[in-house]
Amino acid sequence: VELTREVWLAHIPLAVALAAFVAVVDAVVFAYVIRGLRRRP
């Protein structure tokens, strides 16, 4: 089997899912921090 462009493109959902996972974790942590900052300006 050749490593074609299609093989690579089949990995787009994986990349999107992993990026979404990291973004969600970041969003939760950042929201927690920002809430804390608003409470203690």
Added chain:
Amino acid sequence: VIGALERFLAFRRVPVKIVLVTALLSYVLQIGAILQGQPLYVIAVYTLLPWIPLLLFEGLWKFEHYSLFAIFALVTFLQVGHLGEHFFQVTQLTAMNGTFACPPPIDDAANAQRAVTAGMRTVGEPPTFVSASTVVKPGITGQAMVNAQGDVIRGMPACGVFGQLDFETVHLVWDSLVWIGALFLVTRFPRNAWLWVAAIVASTHEVEHLFLGWIFFMEHDPVFTGNAQVWATTAVGQIVTAHPAGLEPRMFTFYEAGGLQGIMGMNGLLERIIGTDGLFPFRPYLHFVYNSLVVVPTCIAFLIQTRTAYDQYLAKALPTLTEEQLSRTTQKLQEIQFAAGAVIVRQDEVADRFYIVTKGQAEVRWRSPDGEERPIARLDEGQYFGEIGLLREGRRTASVYAATAVTALTLDRVTFEALMEASGSTRGQLDLVIAARLGGLDAREAPASAD
């Protein structure tokens, strides 16, 4: 910042003598390893090894006194070392004829046999199982590349100093810890904008490593055709040289066939999506950039945070001081140690310092007018004394002895008085403590006077 940094980095628990002995030992081991002809990573290990217990011991002091700021320092320190590895890898590639063969080829049975077949090694010479520290640069055919003079080009495996650690599991674990560490530091130091920058870049880097880790661990079917570089290894002592021995047709996993370039690397996922060819940086350069973009903001964030770093014992003893007052006063703290039984302050002497006990236990003894000295209180870690003499009496109203070996942080009179002037709330807090302590003394004195 420089003063605060110097103060933070100075050895506090480890005596200067020990530091000098460690430096000497490290130097001797380094020279020994060089004279033995050891490879670079062994020289580096010998050089660093003597410092590890000393840094651990000192690090504990820093953690006790600076708490989370010490963790921040540790993360920054480790990350600078990590970036150093990436920087060295890029230098090996660009300026030291380095070959991107990571982890470096090992002098195992197969590689040794190829060298025997090529007549570079005698039959009876057993493999050493040591990593190559020299690599002869391969050309496109998989055989040794030659320069204009017809000589082969020798260089290092371009995998940093500790190339044996240059594999996907290590990258995934390390960079995941960096990502989690950066987010944790943001929660602890939320007003430090540079930490947010570091955390956001670390997140981007983490996406890349999760992708690489996923394809490395989950897509292990070797279904792609290709040619693998093979090596023949020779060994002289501990120095192993890897010679290119051609290309061998082999089946590859997705990772091996090119997936290791990841999302943003040369001919990686993003390039395949947009249709360019070789426009993006080759993996070692890309990850050097990623790491620089994490480590530089981390260092800036650390330096900024240094300005407001303060000793936890001071903060616990005088909790109404502002962060700025705490950090400025921390610069003036002096640590003094007393052996068990030693007199720390003597009753009726002129008061000149304020003390906070950080280790051990001190005993307060009061000499009544009849001349008898009695213990009246015990002071544990975090408790303070000396404030009455400085703020009220001018002289010590009681003696304080080291009940056990005692370590105390102290402030001189001038600094202490300036601090009390600047912080009315702290002065109020101390006045209450003074009133209670003097009240206790009066109560003891009253029966004596009545007598």
